[in-house]
Amino acid sequence: MRTGRESGKVVIDQAELDRAFFENSGGRFPPVLNVHQAAELLQVSINTIYEWSSKGYLKGCSRKRGKRLFFWRDRLVSELFGGKEWKP
Secondary structure (H helix, E strand, C coil): CEECCCCCCEECCHHHHHHHHHHCCCCCCCCEEEHHHHHHHHCCCHHHHHHHHHCCCCHHHEEEECCEEEEEHHHHHHHHHHCCCCCC
16 A cells, blocks of 8 residues: 555555455455445445445445445445545
8 A cells, every 4th residue: 555645645556455355355355245245344334335325425436226236346445545535
């Protein structure tokens, strides 16, 4: 993990993501996550995931299909660590 010079954002490369998900988790989190898996991965409540999604914080890493919400795992982690700052 490194910090971008201009923006001060944390930049996570693919090798770091691979190490985090395959060496330490035993493949527990698949590439596409449902709301429950996303909440477990980020260690927040399901309600928090829905709140962040409704506020648009997870726009680049989620997709709604019918009543279901899905997340690209790697994009979710990258958005959390390297995305724009969220305002309360």
